[in-house]
Amino acid sequence: MIWLNGALHEGPTIPLDATDRGLLLADGVFETLVVFHGRPFCLAEHLARLGAGARLLGFEAPLRRAEEGLLAMAAKAPEDGAVLRLTVTRGPGPRGLLPPENPTPTIMVTMAPFNPALVFQPVSMVTVGTRRNEYSPLSRIKSLAYMDQTLALKEAREAGADEALMLNTAGRPVCSSAANIFVVVKDEVLTPPVGEGVLAGITRARFLSVADLGGLKVVERPLTAIDIARASEIFLTNSVRFFQPVSTVDEKELDQNAPVAKIALDLLRDLAERECMGPVPIASLQ
8 A cells, every 4th residue: 555645555566747856867865764552653753854965955744744644654563563754755856956046845754564573683894885975965865866875785795695794985894785883892882973874774773862761871983993893792773673783794704692782672662662552572591
């Protein structure tokens, strides 16, 4: 089922303007979020980030209409969870690069099953050649232009790993293809700041806000190859898989018990249960 510009369609085909700039130029933004018991998790944060991303591209996203679409689809989601994707493009435009002066954005919401098996599923990582450009405005938003991440993941899979460890143009580790990264060195949990070319992840932000409740000391600073070499534990965060421990990175083996990531997952699960007003299908690992 697909919600498109105020109307529900059974899908998978929908009417789409062939001049839509999202289709032709990746001129748009998107968000992916989970919903439990009919309630999207971190809804306000996702809408705020989408709105900020659209403004960076130079147009206003219709956030009230986008929220309407998310809630309409959430109402049809199974109680044990679903994944919603909100896509907002600038809409149709004339031929060429310059956008229309008065755009009519296209809003689409799709739904997919939530797979709890992906939560806390260990992943192997390998450093890839595709770089994250910290100087690009697109590094700070969820742009539809996602081919750097796609190529990075393809490169990692061809090397036999599950995920890509992406470096920025300075050669510093910053993220995976679709997740923020946290590195445990001694008694500190390190994560690179947004200025390094890191997307301001929603799960990342939620974890930063509650880490002290679990007795965790999180430090935002640029990472180095030495940090990766010294790490006892590395984990990834995103809005659908929550937390995933890294089992190996460039053949370096890491703590399979992932004690810090377990604390982090419990903290986030508690937040999700309170916000969605019911149990979520994520087991406690403590």
